[in-house]
Amino acid sequence: MLATLEHQLDRLARAGHADLLTQTRQGIEKEGLRVTADAVIAQTPHPRGLGSTLTHDFITTDYSEALLEFITPVQKTPAEALAFLTQLHAFSFEQLGDEELWCASMPCEIPSEDAIPIAEYGSSNVGRLKHVYRQGLKYRYGKMMQTIAGIHYNFSLPDAFWPAWQTLEGDRGSLQAFQSAGYFRLIRNFRRYGWLLLYLFGASPALSTSFMGGRSHSLEQLNSDTLYLPYATSLRMSDLGYSNKAQADLQICFNHLDTYADSLHRAIHTSHPAYETIGVNVDGHYRQLNTNVLQIENEYYSDVRPKRVTASGEKPVHALMNRGVEYVEVRNTDINPLLPLGIDEEQSRFINAFLISCQLGRADDLDDNECQRVGENHARIVNRGREPGLKLHSCEGEQSRETLAHRILDQVARTAELMDEAEGGNAFKRAVEIQREKVEAVELTPSAQVLTQLRDSGLSHSEWVLALSREHRRTLQPQLTAQARDTFTRAAADSLKAQLELEQAEQPAFEKFLADYVAS
Template sequence: MRTPTGLTTGITTVLATLEHQLERLAHAGHADLLTRTRQGIEKEGLRVTAAAGIAQTLHPRGLGSALTHDFITTDYSEALLEFITPVHDTPAAALDFLTQLHAFTYTQLGDEQLWCASMPCEIPDEESIPVAEYGSSNVGQLKHVYRQGLKYRYGKMMQTIAGIHYNFSLPDAFWPAWQQLEGDNSSLEAFRSAGYFRLIRNFRRYGWLLLYLFGASPALSTSFLAGRPHTLQTLDKDTLFLPYATSLRMSDLGYSNKAQASLQICFNHLDTYADSLHRAIHTSHPAYEQLGVLVDNEYRQLNTNVLQIENEYYSDVRPKRVTESGEKPVHALMRRGVEYVEVRNTDINPLLPLGIDTEQAEFLNAFLITCLLGQADDLDERECALVAENHSRVVNRGREPGLLLHSRRGELPREQLANEILDKVARTAELLDEVQGGDAHRRAVEAQRDKVAEPDLTPSAQVLAALRSSGLSHSEWVLEMSRQHRHTTTPLLTPESNACLQRAAHESLAKQAALEAEPAPAFAEFLATYVAS
């Protein structure tokens, strides 16, 4: 029987659990498996004009097909690029690949720039946001209609926000080794899924710390909220902000969407998660029924369900599994279990050329391993409510002096709770460095302790300080930083990467053309089959 102890669990018990797991793995000779992490990075970024307006041009042909390219595609808008690295054995290798994607893309942008912040440029109205196009194939039309649905359901403006998704997993060899130590008799697939959900539960408990340490969106253009009520303050006539905010992107203004608050997706275990998500994508919603699906010969959405597809659910962390052709993500999870987790609460840091650096990635790995090996109890409804409240306080007031957050022992100072979490991550970091050699993980943890002691060192504080000292608006300052990053990164493109990415672009265009030339049923029939599945 699962007993939810949640925030009532003592810190000494949590530490004992982590230390016990680390010691057992080390004693059994398996500590090296913790260092063999697998990571990939997905990073979004708006294409903008030389005057910081959202680009109205089509996806650059030199970047290939957004439908079929493995590494360079688009997200919601035709102007919202998305870079996808392959899975790599080290954070440094993933970031090197991301560097090459940036550098190659810069060579194809002409006088456009790649926006280096999460919150968008100045956008006069929603009509100026072009919805992404993917060609005439049924799959391409499906992707476009899904985005039309997002427009009608939530509005276009929210879809221009950009972020970084960090995909993380441990090697296949880790799971049978840990399962044997745990004395678990379930299938390996079930054990691995349960382990990743243990990670997810602890990530939700402690994820507020990542928002404090790495949040980088304390300000935004006034155009983003034009005509909408808000409580932000005015920095200048074109810039709104909150003085102690860390990540407005992850607040109710951004991807924390109130329309989905009633979904109650359960993150405790694979079966409850899959069931609740499956229910959401197969239950019609009255407000979406009123929108209609096919109106005046135009598709407004894929269906009238609470979620058109699984990806419509916005969350800061997701269990994931690579899908097979034509397979839905939730079905892949149900059939073959969790393969990796996707961390989705990472802002683009406009002070960094890639928006993220190796130190941050090394810390993320140590943090995620700590979550995996930490307490195993479920999240109950009360704890979920406290987790949500901590999230809200940190994104809006994270650097506020004297800020209190919910804990197992009542409300306690942010600094105390942050250091308690960092104490746990430091134990993991120590073991990782002992196995690998060097001190990269320990240095990454100490850098975060500095931010806890001195909030002015956080990216959100640095962004506000830079804005104030520059005398520029949010859009003007981000444009200037975008130009600097392009100047710094473009020379890093290697001849090998240039040739490889040019070839990938050509091949993706040919692949899309071949797909569109294949005989296929009418889109209405294709969509009906897809929805029914």
């Protein structure tokens, strides 16, 4: 990859296009549970002061009514995205009353699955569709997995980058096809090297005992109310979380847009016997949208996705097929409970340099053998990523975690150097050097720091995270500006009005609406 990357960086620099690498677009989606003063999942409805979860642009819910999701607009710099995210937190705190916003990926105390309220989106057909989809997740996977929170990092290069790079590549095809192929090149390399992000930023090595709900597991006991694995980095991304065994046989192909769309399309149109036994409309109550392998595309829990903004009622896979890939969504980012926002600018800058390195790196496809190695590396890193002497798979056989990590960081450093030259300063290079320190000293990783502070506190996981959540609230809430309060107050009121208009408008019976949607 290094020779390919250096060649691409050199060509961009000589053609005067290095500045395009600093014009990235980024947006952040961050989830967080609402919890009581006792660190138990909230049973209250979504605060009305936050608006409608169906029609609000910036504040919604994910699986549960208690699982808030903040969505920043696309921003020109990491700093701007984080500033907007700060204001979303600060405004929301004003609406939460005595509830807190959980600052970790692994959830709070959950007495049982019955205590997890599924998100409600009103009586419109679109709102009912979103709720029934979540009912389907309950029947297929259980509700507990759906309470895990994370950060989704949306990334794109500027529009001007693609014709410039296409000219350098001597490609004479359509720009849309070239751009889509470019993003899939990024995705392939992300899958090869994304384990490094889990090592560097994984922050979920422990969890509350209540999360397991009496299920069998191989976790160890940290204290009476806390389970952990001593060298884990991200239990969120393990088989306990979103890397779910139920989807292991899907074999979604990430090599090219057409193969990706075909395999995903097949999964959302092929009935699955186990889901047929659940039923769809049983005694007048919808249990799922359909009996297919996937109800909709979003049900597939990948660590990276090609994305495109969809039109109203348009399926994501159709948007990709018709208009190409617009950006990528990185989904393997834990919420770091030690940071007020769960992510900071240094991490965002590193991710940008890492993703650009993936974009300009090797162009070959992933074959079945490499996919198997990728999966094994992922499992080793999330469960025992800080283990002394850990080895990972590579094209040259097994090598030490440190050797492979430094090899990737050497590549990202070349990208960071060019980005710093174009932007001025050394912010990108510094972000890479800080990650090198984590490779040399595992105790500097967030997962190690979480375990150290958790042990030193003498508290359970839930008690410790609750204390941090309150501390972050005290840090963030005073930062709310008058302008942001006015903006979000108006947005909340407008979203409630928009939902009401949807519900009052003439619409077909839900049965027909759902049948048309599934058949489309």
